[in-house]
Amino acid sequence: MMFNETSYRIHKECLLVNSENDKRLQKSWFNQDTVDHWRHARMYAPLIPLLRSFPGTSWLTVGDGRFGLDSVRLKRIEPSLKILPTDVSPYLLEEAKRHAIIEDYSVENAEFLSFKDNEFDFAFCKEAFHHFPRPYLAVYEMLRVARKGIFFIEPNEKYPLPAFRNLLGNIINVLKKAAGQVIPHRDSAFFEIAGNYIYTLSKREVEKIGLGLQLPGVATKFFNDHYEEGVEFEKISDSSKLFAKVRKKIAWRQLKCDVGLSFPSNIIACIFKELPDSKTLDLLKKEDFEVNLLPRNPFLQKIVAAFFCCTEAVACLVLYH
Numbered sequence: 531m532m533f534n535e536t537s538y539r540i541h542k543e544c545l546l547v548n549s550e551n552d553k554r555l556q557k558s559w560f561n562q563d564t565v566d567h568w569r570h571a572r573m574y575a576p577l578i579p580l581l582r583s584f585p586g587t588s589w590l591t592v593g594d595g596r597f598g599l600d601s602v603r604l605k606r607i608e609p610s611l612k613i614l615p616t617d618v619s620p621y622l623l624e625e626a627k628r629h630a631i632i633e634d635y636s637v638e639n640a641e642f643l644s645f646k647d648n649e650f651d652f653a654f655c656k657e658a659f660h661h662f663p664r665p666y667l668a669v670y671e672m673l674r675v676a677r678k679g680i681f682f683i684e685p686n687e688k689y690p691l692p693a694f695r696n697l698l699g700n701i702i703n704v705l706k707k708a709a710g711q712v713i714p715h716r717d718s719a720f721f722e723i724a725g726n727y728i729y730t731l732s733k734r735e736v737e738k739i740g741l742g743l744q745l746p747g748v749a750t751k752f753f754n755d756h757y758e759e760g761v762e763f764e765k766i767s768d769s770s771k772l773f774a775k776v777r778k779k780i781a782w783r784q785l786k787c788d789v790g791l792s793f794p795s796n797i798i799a800c801i802f803k804e805l806p807d808s809k810t811l812d813l814l815k816k817e818d819f820e821v822n823l824l825p826r827n828p829f830l831q832k833i834v835a836a837f838f839c840c841t842e843a844v845a846c847l848v849l850y851h
Contacts, residue, residue, distance in 0.1 A: 533725070537663035538639060540724040542619045545595050556622070558762040559596055565761040565773045573656070573683050574603055576751055576798060576817040581608045583810050587651040589613040592640050592672060593658020597626040600656050614650075616643075640668035648677040656683040661722070665729045669739060669801075679802040686752060686797040687732030689716070692790045733820075736799045740824050746805040749819040752794035754783040 547553055561567060585608060594600040595617030605611055616638040617623060623635040638644060640655075640662055653672035659665045659682055672680045691699065703713050720728040733750045740748045756779035764772045786792035798819070805823070806814075814821055 534641075534663040537724050537726055538618055541661065544724065545619045545622050555762060556596075559599060563765055565758075565764045565766060565770070565776055568766055568773075569755055569757070569761065569776070570603075572753070572755070573796070573798070574607065576753070576819070577681070578607050579813040579817060580800075580810065581611070583806075583813055584608070584651070585610040587611060587678070588649075590643075590645070590650045590653045590672070590675060591615045592638070592643075592653055592655040592668065593617055593661065594656075595619040595622055597622045598632040598635055600654065601632060604654065616640075641671060643671045643675050645675040647674055649675050651678045652676050653680040655680070657685075659684050660728045660730060661724070661726060662729070663726050666739075673739075673743065673801065673803065676803065678804045678806075679800055682731055682736075682797070682799045684731040684797055684799070685728070686794050687730045687735070688793060692792065695791055731797055731799060733797065733799070736801060737822060737824070740801055740822075744827055744830065745801060745803055745824060747802045747821060747823045749800040749802070749814050749821045751798045751817065751819040752787075752796065753798070754780050754787065754795045756780050756783065756795070 547556065558564060558566070581604060589601070589604065589611055591598070591600045591604070591613060594615040598615030598617075601613040601615040604613055614634060614636060615623060615626075615632055616636045618637065618639050620635075620637045623632070623637070626632045627635055636644070640658070641664055653676040655668075655672065659668065662668050669680070690696065706713055717727070720730075722728055736748050736750060739745075756776050758772060758776055758779075760772055761776060764770055766773055783792060783795060787794055800814075800819070805811075811821055
């Protein structure tokens with residue numbers, strides 16, 4: 531069996547309820563007064579003005595197997611959106627539909643979406659890309675089925691490190707080698723239970739995808755987040771030590787980013803197939819997105835122009851023959 535097929539099977543079964551703890555955890559995802567909900571609300575917040583500028587549009591959520599809650603949260607922001615949640619695992623989506631949490635769903639492998647080209651206006655993928663065994667296949671599939679663009683909220687690429695931190699790490703590694711210690715590969719920690727390598731997303735990769743496909747533009751925004759065990763069950767409160775710890779960790783990471791000692795933990799990335807109007811682009815900029823209008827391939831443009839010239843010449847010959 532190919533590794534990716536093993537990964538699909540593991541991910542399909544990972545949302546099955548196997549214990550009371552599983553039930554308790556899954557129930558916590560619906561609570562809107564927990565530290566975990568606060569964390570995820572921070573991730574959606576920069577997209578609120580943008581989502582409200584696309585009323586009535588159709589959306590596909592990918593990797594949305596936790597009761598389709600990504601689609602639910604998007605509809606809370608803009609109720610007129612028409613959203614179909616999808617995931618490789620059907621179990622919680624079935625339950626969500628049965629309890630009218632979602633209207634419908636589709637069981638989909640992100641690498642082989644069953645939909646027609648441009649069937650949706652947008653595709654949305656939140657914290658699922660990095661779990662896919664071959665994530666860039668999924669990116670191109672999302673771009674195929676989305677007419678206007680795709681959105682990601684994902685862990686940010688961790689390399690290259692800021693210069694000072696990289697220098698400090700090299701010095702530490704020299705000292706460790708001198709002491710006879712083995713230096714592990716820098717990516718050794720980035721594997722998960724399903725066996726996947728955790729594919730963090732980078733601003734540069736997003737730009738290269740857009741450039742390679744001759745798309746008009748991309749937009750990116752960085753932010754910092756921090757997870758602590760137990761946030762799913764901890765209520766938001768000024769007296770909560772866990773809530774205070776999470777906020778302090780986020781603030782500390784932001785400070786390190788501000789002085790050039792670290793990188794942001796997360797990225798929001800938009801790849802546009804159709805460039806939004808100027809009003810929408812202004813909304814993005816107000817939310818501190820960096821909007822990058824991509825250059826067109828001049829050689830491809832010349833080839834296309836030459837092709838149309840030849841086509842017109844042939845048509846004229848046929849017409850006047």
